[in-house]
Amino acid sequence: MTVLPTPDASGRRVIIDPITRIEGHLRIEINVDDRNVIRNAVSVGTMWRGLENILKDRDPRDAWAFAQRVCGVCTGIHALASLRSVEDALAIKIPENANLIRNIMTLTLYAQDHLVHFYHLHALDWVDVVSALRADPAATSTLAQSISSWPKSSPGYFKDIQARIAKFVGSGQLGPFRNGYWGHPGYKLPAEANLMAVAHYLEALEFQREMVKIHTVFGGKNPHPHWVVGGVPSAINVHNTGAVGAINMERLNLVVEIARRTQEFITQVYVPDLLTIASFYKDWVQWGGGLSSMNLMSYGEFPGRANDTSNDNMGMPRGAIIGGDLSRIHEVDLKDPSHIQEFVDHSWYKYPDEGKGLHPFDGITECDFRLGPAGKIDKDFLTQVDETAKYSYVKAPRFKGEAMEVGPLARLVIGYAAGRADIRQLVDGALKKLDVPLSALFSTLGRTAARGLEAQWAADRLVTTVNDLIANIRNGDINTCATEKWEPSSWPATAKGAGYCEAPRGALGHWVVIKDGRIANYQCVVPTTWNASPRDAKGKIGTYEAALMGTPMADPSRPLEVLRTIHSFDPCLACATHLYGPDGEPIVDVKVV
Template sequence: MSKHIVVDPITRIEGHLRIEAVIDENNTIVDAYSASTMFRGIETILQGRDPRDCGLLAMRICGVCTGTHYQRSIEAVEDAFDITIPKNARIVRNLIQGALYVHDHVVHFYHLHALDFVDVVSALSADPVKTAAEARKWASVAGESPFIDGESEFKAIQDRVAKFVKQGRLGIFGNGYWGNPHYKLTPEQNLIGVAHYLQALDIQRDMAKMQAIFGGKNPHPQSIVVGGVTCVQDIQNPARLALFKSLLLAGRKFVKQAYLPDVYMAGTMYAGEATDSKATFSELMGGKGVGGTGGGLLNFMSYGDFRLDDTGFYKSALLFPSGVVLGGDISKVHPLDQEKIAEDVTHAWYKGDKPLHPYEGQTIPEYTGLDKRSDGIAYLKTKEKYSWIKSPIYNDTRVEVGPLARMVIGVAAKDKRITKYVTEFLERGKLPVSVLFSTVGRTAARAIETSLMSDVMVEWIDELTANVLAGDKSTWTEFDFDKVSVSAKGRGMAEAPRGALGHWVSITDGKVANYQAIVPSTWNAAPRDHKGRLGAYEASLIGTKVANPEQPLEIIRTIHSFDPCIACAVHVVDTKGKELAVYKVDTSCSI
């Protein structure tokens, strides 16, 4: 007999997310539904605005990847006006975004996702001597020395956690599913995870400073403008350049000596869940992709990002290539055509009767509520509308976006840098390529990308320093807004840490006529579309076995592997759908 599980709210994410799953008599998920329970109206707020101001408002979509929304919005306007930014501005924008990637991925793994693999209570029974040896073992797999390997350091951390437990002060560790049979790490491995979790709290603080050096502050940087950047004094100050590099190298050390070894450790211990196949690299290159637990759609898309030259916005060579991979077939990559992107609202709480391209997109709320059941639980109306997230479609196909998509597409495109990092990771961990198409693989792809990014950013800061020393001080391209603002439209399509992010703007008489943003968690967390096809979250849960339905650890683990950022995808009504207040801001008043 089947059973209906409701997980609401999903915690350790940004925003409000609800998952409903149907499990059979073997506790295997046979159906799943993903729903965001908050509405975002930023698109309507931007209508009628000066397009040069959109970035400062659009970044408020989210409190995490603020700078990415900021830059995509600015780039949409630059595309509309055909503006090419100077070299210094391009490199600085890459450094700001790269700093966000490294910071965001470290925070995601340790503070949002690691506790899906690490049993904190089990760490209390670890032997610190054996833990130190275990740390050296996994660091050696990564080809590094461990971030810490002293038994006294592990003992101090163990005592610290034990004290919290004794006093009943576990805090954020208090409501975990400790002891669940689907935790697979040894006590010593769990202690390593707990130690790095606590150390990452300090490391991420310093990583955040990198974004603030050129961005002005973090979150919500403010140095990017239509035409370039405004952080002129920071670019020309050797001390600021040196500070950025020193913080980068310190963060890079943690990535190499803690993050990568921990992902090797988790990937090895959970490899049995990752795949039922031992497919080789050559088999996958022949189109024989196989997904393990959490594999999901096996269709991947990337807009591409991080321009490496100054030949033009959509002409430059890219660190992450754009494209689409279908069915896990990494023997080929299909070119991306933005005209094939559309959003469907059949199962989303909006008005609309057909999929629309973002330039024609609409954001008209139509909340139809939940289904009241006799057992006192309000379930989703899964046959009707059940989420505030729209359902994006690419060329009539549902796709997944994110670090895994970027790594898969990079390999499929035969990108030398990405292929090197992916193959080296798999070879060092003695893991089959097919492990990538799983919950574990999605987590590993983010770590691989972080390692790559922390390396390439060293090249970028050196490139910026050399360019400034050579006498290039340019940071902004002048343009005549009045001559180009009568009627135009543009798009800012690139990547955010969580995946493909696009902002589309249509401009009439110098004002925004229409604005649409499709964010990574819109692609991944979306409900079914007009053909009843599942979104990435939903598809990834099918076939997952739940050890204990009262402790849906496996559901949370897979959903966390996407790093949900639901506020990006949706914002602000009360639980009954009431409008709380209306505010009118007079932007013309002077102070």
């Protein structure tokens, strides 16, 4: 178990605002000592989320459509959490086909989201694009063929990719690769590995568009596919090829083919690249662990049978690890006020009693922007926050009083500790290939690897689940939606529901209170709220903050090390925060200089 160091705000203050290659706006402030080691870290969300207020007094059957607009990157998952919260409140049971299709939609999201994160948001923290110009295409081909049977690996192919990179560089505009710390001493890959990774970056950029066609088959579009309370809006008519909007055999065959290609790409490109790159950065198992060896949580996901939320029915199990004790997995109950609370002592929100946390059923989203004594604003630009006071638009959620890490690493560790054979096989195989111990997972490198391993798990399960759906349809079951409780006249006067999900980035919960057929209160606690959390009333630091502590930096003016660790979480600040007032205008205009 890691014992976190006490933050020390002395020393040089370094501010990175904004953190780029993420969704939304995140600011990180750190203090480094005279050896350029991070001794204090401050995570600042600079937008305010108001969707909870927008949802008040609306029809709960429409909540998913609004909640889904929290974010277009982790598309669909907020809709699913919203549906589950309303169905929980109204005791609605969904058909088996609906459960299978929801799982297919979410597995597709996992595979596509993890692929995009690795290549387009995080890989460039490890890959020096400009270095690829020095690579030998023939040697690159030899390297690529040594790690995978992927067909695009000839010397001529890599020579063409190198020519494309040369055009970017020669024009003085690197396009998608601009604003990188190219040449930074933290880069360790040989030129050939850099060239291979850039080639696969471009391939992944093309292929990820194909993957989400599964969402358009079952949900009509992507981003923001269609959903419905009680099931899915996907009517099944396998005998009519001309049925508009219906799922027929031609559509199902398309899904089968995309699932197969997704599994192939992740198996032959993503995972081999991940393990190859990781083999050059094994020193990073020392840094970025933070809370990962201590406090981890998952709500569970991918129910095998509809309407069964038992842990044995979950593909990814539910549970929490506290204090690094892997021998004990704590129960997680989203409805228990002693399990989940949100605090605002250091957040720009207002509670009647700010010394107490609130369970989401009683949650309040009321903006309260004010700086502490050490906060500084110069010509409308926020130059420094005061972490002893309020300093972030992200609330501080806690599980039984503890800050928690959520996400792929948390899911794999909890699944591993629970003895899930499929998860253990994936993890043990990767650790053996890299020749590192299990403890290596608790690091920036381990967190990055966990996402790739989970993408492999999701791609394999996607193929299986699509086949399960087809088998169910062949057995004569074409029901996709339960409508018995559609009319508000069938609802109780007052009802509460909690909707669980495991988004690609981690534990996602939506809570709804329904009174007289309308939404009386609605609260979301999203993965990035857990991970980007500020300090709480007891001074416990958040997950991002903890992960940065103790990291050595080669050059604080080019904070590559900070980006590596923060990007390993795949932050989504759009989920955690939004900033709009009642008139639709921004409350604060932050200028980045």
